[in-house]
Amino acid sequence: MNNEQILAEIRETNLSYLMLAQNLIRADREQALFRLGISEEAADRLASLSPAQVLKIASSNTLVCRMRVDDDLVWTLLTNHGKGAGADSTSRLHAAILMAGKHQEAA
Incomplete structure (x- = not known):
């Protein structure tokens, strides 16, 4: 796997994670906090992201989840x-x- 493939995988993972996080938070906030291991503040921020913001964050070359x-x-x-x-x-x-x-x- 070359560097470009790795970066593409990171971006795809970021997008999947952000979309999953938003869906979980909107469906069941308490369950999302537990499953994602995030704070109330992080959940508020994730839930309020626009689709354009999600895409911009996902395009980073650094994983947004850990x-x-x-x-x-x-x-x-x-x-x-x-x-x-x-x-x-x-x-x-x-x-x-x-x-x-x-x-x-x-x-």
């Missing part, structure tokens, strides 16, 4: 393969609980 999973324990829980279906569901639930706690700390 990985929320920066904890090794959460990555371990999310990638817990081969432990059985029940253990997999429990691990994912545990990871979701840990990430929800991080959202509450950030808010």
Whole structure:
């Protein structure tokens, strides 16, 4: 993958993220705050963006979203393969609980 392809992928990801964020915020604000891991102020700003502003922001060569999973324990829980279906569901639930706690700390 060359540099131009990478930049095109970043722009596409930005546009997808911004559109998804706006849709989530408009559909269920509280759920959006949790799922996106953003503040009330960020949600207000995202919801108020015009289509032209979304396109302008999306055209940046820098990702506007970030990985929320920066904890090794959460990555371990999310990638817990081969432990059985029940253990997999429990691990994912545990990871979701840990990430929800991080959202509450950030808010």
